[in-house]
Amino acid sequence: MDPILIVGLVVAIALFFDFTNGFHDTANAMATPIATGALKPKLAVGIAAVMNLIGAFLSTTVAKTISVDMINPGVNITAQLVFAGLTGAILWNLTTWFLGLPSSSSHALFGGLIGSTMAYFGAAGVNFTKMIEKVFIPALFAPLVAGLVAFTATKVAYWVTARSQAERKAKDISTGRNKFKVGQIFSSSLVALSHGTNDAQKTMGVITLVLVAGGFQATGDHVELWVVVSAAVAIALGTYAGGWRIIKTLGTGLSEIRPPQGFAAEVSTGVTILASSKFGFALSTTQVASGSVIGVGLGRKGGVVRWNKAGQIFLGWVFTLPAAGLVGAMSAYLTMQGDWGLIIDGVLTAAVALAIFTISRRNKINATNLNSEVENASEVVLSARQIKAAAKKKKKADAKASKKSKKKGKK
């Protein structure tokens, strides 16, 4: 096959990975503001998309090469190898999205590339020590650090804004905790911006790698403008599409989040991510965000954390690298068979992706039915007073509706 065709295919599939990366990770920034009502769902994903777009353009100066230091130097990374690795990453991203599990897109990408490298060059091509250092250990620490930080922040927020029952009754005043919603708009936007600078550059790095390997670009010391633009647009579109299933899990599946908790979770996520990149201890945004949500869930008196959901998520993290690697390796064997193998691999990936999308439509979760889902999910943990209020509201609405229908009948 013409090398330009192969490179074109890799670019296309890399951009598709970028898209899944975006919609997989919308939840990191926007699950909590949507859950507390600080932002309407569509507005939230819109802001996240714009932030990711801006972030992608900001990050290009550092996106010179992708840091796949888990793959030993000397391994000749070809377009076919990258293609196979990307299929593994995409299929794992789609599977976890379908299951509503927040999992690291970067780990899926590493897993896919490692699997395909092992298929091509055997275990000698992979640096397992680096894998443990960069993937497994951080996966244990990220939720612990973020959880502890978020727990403390929540305690502080509630302690500072607390008003005693007597005080509230005597002066007829509120705690003003809804004001945290305003803060949430800023804190969640910052998380989205940092996501854009981090994640879009991975796709840019992969594309640049393949362009250099294919001889279409002399050196990997810069990123072509069209690569920057297409990667930025792909991640922004993906973010705007919104991985509603994961938003639901992070926003309401793990715990019921109120405005002070939402603000505490987002600030914890943002600060932990910034600190980790500043001091060179790389942590996954997804894992940090999940840890924050658990931390704020534990931090509020009466807060509930659904540990079985947390367990499922953690299991998903454990499987991310091997599962994406397995698919990457199987794809690699296909691409080794020559051009037709590559084409079959591409078609198979597209077919599986399409199948997952089709099945997902049966129980669709999107911006319009997300909020009703949110209300349903939180009913379990509503206080008696809140349930009464909700019933009253419903009664009123019903009465209004019946009045309307009566009026219509008269006419």
Place this chain on the structure above:
Amino acid sequence: MIAINIDWNAFLLVFIAAIGFTTLIVGCFSIGVRLLTNAQNLSPKARKGNQTAQTAESLNLVGAYLLFAVCICALAYGIYLIIPFLPH
């Protein structure tokens, strides 16, 4: 033999910075919320011309806005850290 090399210093730095800055930001915002709510609770009295309530209201408001300004500074610092081509 696999020698796992974890940079515990970096890890500790991340943890301390994260918990310190987060507590600072959330703490400032929370106190700001409390003061702002104080001011709102005082405002009916203040509008009636109660001198002490008026002073207390404005003091609470000034405090709240100062604390929110601290939060905005933290936000600006965060953006500064995110943008790679700014000198660090």
